[in-house]
Amino acid sequence: MKMSVDADRCSGHGRCYALAPALLESDGDGFVTIRGSMVDVPQGSESAARDAAAWCPEGAINILDREDS
Numbered sequence: 001m002k003m004s005v006d007a008d009r010c011s012g013h014g015r016c017y018a019l020a021p022a023l024l025e026s027d028g029d030g031f032v033t034i035r036g037s038m039v040d041v042p043q044g045s046e047s048a049a050r051d052a053a054a055w056c057p058e059g060a061i062n063i064l065d066r067e068d069s
């Protein structure tokens, strides 16, 4: 699984890293550090990634489930 954060949509609400602190963190300015990036979700963190995506009020987080995507 991979996840990405749309740099244009992320406006620093911080719910993602508050909900999934083992997976995501703040860049110090309130934005998530992976803003504008796509990263691999470590095994065991899939549920946290989905929760973070579901709770972002901007819909900035996308989850890619396919192994080859």
Ligand code: F3S
Pocket: 005, 009, 010, 011, 012, 013, 014, 015, 016, 017, 030, 031, 032, 055, 056, 057, 058, 059, 060, 061
């Ligand atoms: Fe950004 Fe949404 Fe997280 S706006 S900081 S991706 S909750």
